[in-house]
Amino acid sequence: xxxxxxxxxxxxxxxxxxxxxxxxxxxxxxxxxxxxxxxxxxxxxxxxxxxxxxxxxxxxxxxxxxxxxxxxxxxxxxxxxxxxxxxxxxxxxxxxxxxxxxxxxxxxxxxxxxxxxxxxxxxxxxxxxxxxxxxxxxxx
Numbered sequence: 001x002x003x004x005x006x007x008x009x010x011x012x013x014x015x016x017x018x019x020x021x022x023x024x025x026x027x028x029x030x031x032x033x034x035x036x037x038x039x040x041x042x043x044x045x046x047x048x049x050x051x052x053x054x055x056x057x058x059x060x061x062x063x064x065x066x067x068x069x070x071x072x073x074x075x076x077x078x079x080x081x082x083x084x085x086x087x088x089x090x091x092x093x094x095x096x097x098x099x100x101x102x103x104x105x106x107x108x109x110x111x112x113x114x115x116x117x118x119x120x121x122x123x124x125x126x127x128x129x130x131x132x133x134x135x136x137x138x139x140x
Contacts, residue, residue, distance in 0.1 A: 066094035
């Protein structure tokens with residue numbers, strides 16, 4: 001397995017099967033150009049097998065932390081340690097960028113994700129509720 005940072009929209013489009021929907025070139029460019037945005041792709045024999053995205057978030061009284069935004073492993077490659085390796089690679093990148101910590105929001109009934117994050121060293125920080133504001137605009 002080889003984990004590499006994505007740097008072009010073409011790399012993201014080649015890994016489209018790892019995403020929830022079609023990969024847009026415009027959105028890819030925007031993501032890759034944004035400071036603090038990071039996408040790592042795991043390749044097995046040259047084939048995209050998994051991806052993790054992270055976003056650095058800074059606050060005046062807290063410093064900078066990494067949000068693990070999304071983790072995906074192709075169904076055919078699951079239970080091989082790819083998710084753990086991607087999570088650990090993102091944590092290493094976060095540390096190298098000076099982040100004081102990393103966090104992820106995960107559904108409490110998502111056993112596979114919970115096990116993956118625990119195996120990569122995440123600690124349970126308690127239950128929380130998430131609220132969202134659907135703003136209606138599809139930002140390109």
